[in-house]
Amino acid sequence: MIAGYGWCGKGAAMRAKGLGAKVIVTEVDPVKAIEAVMDGFTVMKMEDAAPLGDFFVTVTGCSRVITENSFLKMHEGAILSNAGHFDVEVDMAGLKKLAVRSFEARQNITGYTLPNGVTVYVIAEGRLVNLAAGDGHPAEIMDMSFAIQARSAEWLIANRDTVTSVLNNVPRAVDEAVARQKLASMQIEIDTLTDEQRAYLYGDEKHAVL
Numbered sequence: 001m002i003a004g005y006g007w008c009g010k011g012a013a014m015r016a017k018g019l020g021a022k023v024i025v026t027e028v029d030p031v032k033a034i035e036a037v038m039d040g041f042t043v044m045k046m047e048d049a050a051p052l053g054d055f056f057v058t059v060t061g062c063s064r065v066i067t068e069n070s071f072l073k074m075h076e077g078a079i080l081s082n083a084g085h086f087d088v089e090v091d092m093a094g095l096k097k098l099a100v101r102s103f104e105a106r107q108n109i110t111g112y113t114l115p116n117g118v119t120v121y122v123i124a125e126g127r128l129v130n131l132a133a134g135d136g137h138p139a140e141i142m143d144m145s146f147a148i149q150a151r152s153a154e155w156l157i158a159n160r161d162t163v164t165s166v167l168n169n170v171p172r173a174v175d176e177a178v179a180r181q182k183l184a185s186m187q188i189e190i191d192t193l194t195d196e197q198r199a200y201l202y203g204d205e206k207h208a209v210l
């Protein structure tokens, strides 16, 4: 069960499906929810997914996505994890208060026995599971993240006289430069628009950088 079908949730759902899992997605955004449906996933409310899920992953950036209501509907042995942020997506404070017993089931996996006798298991205390219980991000991902950050900082300095103090999207040119470098490092070549094609697609739009 994946909560949140954003950038990270989509990736998690896709990988889980690739491993043979039947994936259920929960969402609050109707557009993301319909995307998940069109991508072939089962979409439902968390309270309906709670009794069905064997393995829960939250990836929302939100708080208290899985709470007491849901914990009490889970089956014996359900495993909970969070790949979103902090330890609030799985309501750890609520779970600790609710549980009648907790114990270390395996290293970094805690069992919580609920008043109904069911024990659920939480990986890495509900903190970012890939960082707290795995090897973190692979280098193939971090190199692009760091490149985007470095080039964005460079862009901010170059445009310091004109940039406004609001949240700015990473400029398309920065994204594109990093993508091109990454493709080149992987010896992958792509096609290039001809002048005719560029005019056909963009007319004389100034922002078109392809």
Ligand SMILES: NC(=O)c1ccc[n+]([C@@H]2O[C@H](COP(=O)([O-])OP(=O)(O)OC[C@H]3O[C@@H](n4cnc5c(N)ncnc54)[C@H](O)[C@@H]3O)[C@@H](O)[C@H]2O)c1
Residues within 6 Å of the ligand: 003, 004, 005, 006, 007, 008, 009, 026, 027, 028, 029, 032, 059, 060, 061, 062, 063, 065, 083, 084, 085, 128, 129, 130, 131, 137
């Ligand atoms: N573990 C990691 O390595 C890693 C990497 C990148 C980002 N993150 C974190 O993952 C989280 C999600 O990042 P993203 O880039 O996918 O964000 P995103 O905004 O693209 O996706 C979040 C999705 O969660 C949905 N959502 C919000 N509240 C919800 C709720 N209560 N129930 C169900 N769905 C809900 C939103 O509608 C949205 O579609 C963030 O907290 C981010 O910091 C983790």
